[in-house]
Every structure is written in C-alpha cells, then in structure tokens.
Amino acid sequence: MTNENNSLAEKKTPPIYPVKTKVQVSIIFFVILGIYLFSMFWTQKEMVGGFSGAFENMFTVMEKFFPPNFGVIGAIWGPLVETIQMAIIATTIAAILTVPLAVLAARNVTTFKPLYYTTRTVLNILRTIPDLVLAVIFVGLFGIGLFPGILALVVFSLGILAKLISETIEAVDMNPLEAMRASGGNVYQVIWYALVPQVLPQFTSLVLYVFEINIRASVVLGFVGAGGIGLILNQQLGFYNYPNAMMIIVLIFAVVIIIEYISTKLREALI
Amino acid sequence: METYSLPPKPKNSLYKKLKMIIITLLVIALYVWTFVSIDIDWGRAIERAANNFQRVIPKLFSPDWTATGEVALSMLETVFIAFAGSLMAAILAVPLAFLAAHNMMGGKIFSTIGKWILSAVRAFPDLILAILFVVAVGPNAFAGVLAIAIGSTGMLGKMFSEIIESIDMEVVQAMEANGANKIQILFYAVMPQIIPEFLSFAIYRFEVDIRASSILGIVGAGGIGTMIIFASNNRNWNEMGTILLAIIIVVTIIDFASSRIRNKIV
Known part of the structure; x- marks a missing residue:
C-alpha cells in the first residue's frame, strides 16, 4: 500500500536536484576516486609484501611493542x-x-x-x-x-x-x-x-x-x-x-x- | 554645578577573590619552576650561531635548482599521502561521529564512548603514529598514509559530531511523526543538513594534512620529509632552500584553492 503511494508521489514531484548538479557531482566523485586510487597505488608501490602482508606484520609488531617496559619511567x-x-x-x-x-x-x-x-x-x-x-x-x-x-x-x-x-x-x-x-x-x-x-x-x-x-x-x-x-x-x-x-x-x-x-x-x- | 561620580564598583565575594589569588599563585609557581629548572647553554648556542650563520642562512635563500625535479616528485608524493590519508579519515570519521553525537544514538553511554575514542585517537601526534606504522608496514609512503588517516580521524570525528549535534532536530521529528523509517530520516533529514559542512571540514583537514605529511619522512614514512632529513644530515642548505620553497608554494596553493572551494560549498 505504502509502496504504491510512494511511487505515485515520486512521479508527481520534480527531482530534488537538477540534472546538471547530478552530473557535476558524479564527475567530481569520480575524479576524487581516481586521484585516491592513484595515490594508493603510488604510495604502495614501494611496499614489500602488499597489503595483506602488512596486516599480519602489524600484529607481530604489536606483540613486539607490548607490554611496555614500566621500569624506564x-x-x-x-x-x-x-x-x-x-x-x-x-x-x-x-x-x-x-x-x-x-x-x-x-x-x-x-x-x-x-x-x-x-x-x-x-x-x-x-x-x-x-x-x-x-x-x-x-x-x-x-x-x-x-x-x-x-x-x-x-x-x-x-x-x-x-x-x-x-x-x-x-x-x-x-x-x-x-x-x-x-x-x-x-x-x-x-x-x-x-x-x-x-x-x-x-x-x-x-x-x-x-x-x-x-x-x-x-x-x-x-x-x-x-x-x-x-x-x-x-x-x-x-x-x-x-x-x-x-x-x-x-x-x-x-x-x-x-x-x-x-x-x-x-x-x-x-x- | 552637579558633580558626576562613577557608579560603584561591583563587589567581589571573598570566595572569588580567594580563587583569583590561588590561580595567580599557581601560575607564578609554574613559571618560577619552569624558568629555574630549564637549562639552556646560552654560550654554546650563541657561539654556534655566530659560526654557522654565514653557512646556513644565505644558502637557504639561494635554492639549489638542480634538485628541482627530485624535490617536485617528493612533494607530489607528499600531496598523494595527504590526499589518500584525509579521504580515508573522512570516511572513517563518519561512523565515529554518529556514535559520538548525543542526538543520534539514543543513550548517553554511546556518545560518551564515542567521544572517548575520538579524544584518545587525537592525543597521538602524527609522527608517533607514523613510527608505529613504519614498524608495521615498513619505511614507505603507505605508512604515512595510515598515520595521516588515523591522526585525522580523531579531529575530523570531533568536528563532524559537533556538526551533527547542531542540526535542526525539528526536521527529524517531523519526519518521524509522518512515519518515516530510520533510513529515510538519515537520507532526507540528516544528510542534507550535514553534507556541506562535512565536506568543508574534510577539505580543511586536507590542508592541515599537507603540512603534516611533509614531515613524516623524518621517521621514514615517505614524502618530502625524507629529503629534509637527508639535506639536514648532509648540511646541504641549498637543497633545503629548494625544499622549503616547494613546501611554501604547494601549501599556499592548496590553502588558497581549499578556501575558495569551502567558501563555495558552505
């Protein structure tokens, strides 16, 4: 019941955002995504073992760091x-x-x-x-x-x-x-x-x-x-x-x- | 002839006076303690400065143009680190901000927990985070990205949660009264109110992160900081001049662009 009402309402009301804005926003979104992906690629190119290796590493490192040595206070x-x-x-x-x-x-x-x-x-x-x-x-x-x-x-x-x-x-x-x-x-x-x-x-x-x-x-x-x-x-x-x-x-x-x-x-x- | 007199001065209560006296004494004690116990070797510093002045300052102002290509590439990496880091932070900060905003998650416990998480994250200086990540993922630019991402999440989350707390709740109530579900309220009542300011703060944070990421290289987390530490170890002040120039130019351009965009958004 509510579904039908909603779809009727949608047909009558104009879209909230004009098409031009939608296109603009999509372009900006994809540009940002593109730069982001490129930055991720760039910053990770020197990394040995890739992302999954890094995560495993992180845990072993945390083991190394803990427990802190209270004696040095x-x-x-x-x-x-x-x-x-x-x-x-x-x-x-x-x-x-x-x-x-x-x-x-x-x-x-x-x-x-x-x-x-x-x-x-x-x-x-x-x-x-x-x-x-x-x-x-x-x-x-x-x-x-x-x-x-x-x-x-x-x-x-x-x-x-x-x-x-x-x-x-x-x-x-x-x-x-x-x-x-x-x-x-x-x-x-x-x-x-x-x-x-x-x-x-x-x-x-x-x-x-x-x-x-x-x-x-x-x-x-x-x-x-x-x-x-x-x-x-x-x-x-x-x-x-x-x-x-x-x-x-x-x-x-x-x-x-x-x-x-x-x-x-x-x-x-x-x- | 009439004589005018000043209105009587407001009388301070004894409690207030006592409080003022105690605060003043505490501040004085703090300063005495600080200036008495700090020891600076003035003689050595002045002697060094006299010797080094000619070796350092003129060279800083005559940049080494042969290093331009290398410096530009490092600066580009710095910008990439800042960009990826701030974008990650902007995404990570949203759920935390909703958790910390007292008008979103029913119950004060959630908002207190959220606020504690955010201020705990904020307390780590970027460079300290970079150290941890350099040990974890190795000395490369991605450690810098992670350090910036986590470091910015604290501040962005706090800002975001303040924005969420300042939204007009009547719109939300009106939609609730009309029978809208949580998702609809989120999309039609909350999001239109918060998105412009969220974007504005995320872009502002990008500005801050450019500055932050330019020094991460000092602990090996990529970017132009690596060149800074080499130039300083080699006493190559001409190259340091080039690096300084690159940082000033890039930061100025990005500050300018960012403030233009932010003025347009909000």
Whole structure:
C-alpha cells in the first residue's frame, strides 16, 4: 500500500536536484576516486609484501611493542618534564610577541594598508612551514639542544596565534571604543577599558589552544635534535628497543590527554 | 554645578577573590619552576650561531635548482599521502561521529564512548603514529598514509559530531511523526543538513594534512620529509632552500584553492 503511494508521489514531484548538479557531482566523485586510487597505488608501490602482508606484520609488531617496559619511567621523567617546560616557555614568548603582530594584522586597527598586507603575507608564509622543518633549520644554526626547539615552537606558534588573534580583534565591537573616545578617553584608556575586556577572554583561550598544539609538537622535536623526549624515543627506536619506546609513547599519550583535559576545562570556563 | 561620580564598583565575594589569588599563585609557581629548572647553554648556542650563520642562512635563500625535479616528485608524493590519508579519515570519521553525537544514538553511554575514542585517537601526534606504522608496514609512503588517516580521524570525528549535534532536530521529528523509517530520516533529514559542512571540514583537514605529511619522512614514512632529513644530515642548505620553497608554494596553493572551494560549498 505504502509502496504504491510512494511511487505515485515520486512521479508527481520534480527531482530534488537538477540534472546538471547530478552530473557535476558524479564527475567530481569520480575524479576524487581516481586521484585516491592513484595515490594508493603510488604510495604502495614501494611496499614489500602488499597489503595483506602488512596486516599480519602489524600484529607481530604489536606483540613486539607490548607490554611496555614500566621500569624506564624514572629515566624518562626528566626529559618529559623538559618537554612540557619547552612548550610553556615557547607559548609564553609567542603570546607576548603576538600582540604587536596581531594588532598590525587586524584590518580595523591598522588602517595603513601596505603595513597590513605585509604583516599578513609574512604570517601566511610563516604558517606554511611545518614546525619540524623550522626545528631542523634552527638546529643547523644553533646546534643540538633545547634552544633551537623553543625557537622553532615560538616561530611556529606565532604564525597561528597572530592570525587567530588578529581575527578576534577584527571582530571587536567598535562602538564602546568610539563612545570612550567621544567622552574624552585618551588612547591608553580606550585600549584598556574598551579593547582589552573584549579581547582578553578570547586571547587567553587561544593561547591555551596553542599551548595544546605546542605540547604535541614539542614531543616530536627531539627527532631532529631539538631537545625533549623525542630524542630518547628516537634513540630507543634506533636500538629496536620497542618495549621502552612503547612506554615513552604511553607516557606522552597520558600527558597530552591530561593537559588537553585541563586546557579544555579552562577554556570552557573562560568563554 | 552637579558633580558626576562613577557608579560603584561591583563587589567581589571573598570566595572569588580567594580563587583569583590561588590561580595567580599557581601560575607564578609554574613559571618560577619552569624558568629555574630549564637549562639552556646560552654560550654554546650563541657561539654556534655566530659560526654557522654565514653557512646556513644565505644558502637557504639561494635554492639549489638542480634538485628541482627530485624535490617536485617528493612533494607530489607528499600531496598523494595527504590526499589518500584525509579521504580515508573522512570516511572513517563518519561512523565515529554518529556514535559520538548525543542526538543520534539514543543513550548517553554511546556518545560518551564515542567521544572517548575520538579524544584518545587525537592525543597521538602524527609522527608517533607514523613510527608505529613504519614498524608495521615498513619505511614507505603507505605508512604515512595510515598515520595521516588515523591522526585525522580523531579531529575530523570531533568536528563532524559537533556538526551533527547542531542540526535542526525539528526536521527529524517531523519526519518521524509522518512515519518515516530510520533510513529515510538519515537520507532526507540528516544528510542534507550535514553534507556541506562535512565536506568543508574534510577539505580543511586536507590542508592541515599537507603540512603534516611533509614531515613524516623524518621517521621514514615517505614524502618530502625524507629529503629534509637527508639535506639536514648532509648540511646541504641549498637543497633545503629548494625544499622549503616547494613546501611554501604547494601549501599556499592548496590553502588558497581549499578556501575558495569551502567558501563555495558552505
């Protein structure tokens, strides 16, 4: 009964999507599928044993990794703390440096166009460079250690933070600022009583967000010699000492989860 | 003449003041601990920088054009890794997102489980996943694809589930009231509301994944990262300049294209 009704209804109602859209969507779908299949072919061509072999491998590897060696916690505690400290320092420095940059990259504050476009372009280029590439360059420049790692994190997070905060500044309600200026507030009063209260909660929230990103980035910086726990992880992998490596990975996992949880709670409380 | 006075300031309760003081003290303690216990060898870093500056910086800005072909090929592989990875992630994320969205699976237990799975997956940095997959499938580009796929699933799933939670449930209720079954509700009430934003986020993730996949080679998972690590080990900064240029150009083009497409979709 219902079937008949449905088919009748279908005949009367026009199709939801016009034919042109359908053709377009199908073409896009097949192009994407084509690129996907080609990428899969390309990326798997160097693989020995093919896909099925890989799956069996995965289980044997998991056996190698487990159980993690709990004995090494004491030895890796120091580098782990160092990693977190790197992220804290880098985030703080980036948060301070970002203020002038964000103001320069905000359209409603920087009315001088060439300056605005220059800052924007520099920030855009900065954001295209992955953090580890920055770390590689800084390690080449300053030698192995914590300092190049911190520097890489600062530069990397500066790009993200300045962009996000400049967008916050652009979204500010300009009316309070005008009202203050009209009633005779000077520049500092206008900034302190009209701009800062509007931007500060967002600013803090974004800084915490970037701190999360920095924590995740800092654990791998050691792979290129830029300090932190990544260095130890890389060594242990080099020795094929998988239980130790797994312990480090588990510890990183726990730290990231805990910090992310705290940061999310703080950000929820702020906004 | 009248005198104007400011309105009285809102009084903070003792509890609030105490809370502020405690938070401030905690932050100060955190910073003192950080800056006291970190040890950076400033002398060595500055000395090194003075020695290396001429050797590194000018060379970065004079790229080695003979390596262009090789760099272009590696960059292409990077793009393929990112593409295959993000597409896999976009597909994997859909069921997880439905599981994690509290308005889809009746019962809070499912959505809590889904959210836990997603945040657990998200906690692994891409490079760590790449290490695991390199050990599993060998040092090749496919390990990179798998790392990107799993790494992106966490973030995409979270975004997708937030989109699902924000849909207009009245449409769903109206269809339910008219006697539509689950499949019909899914196709006619839920999907039209979520597909544009799903696509937009998947494309955005592709942007992020291009950056992520360009460094996976550092642990042997294919792409241009392999060349980065060779160039850095050989102190071949001219080649590093070429690689940097390739990354900047490709990422910029893809960011631009992606934001155009996303503006069109949503």
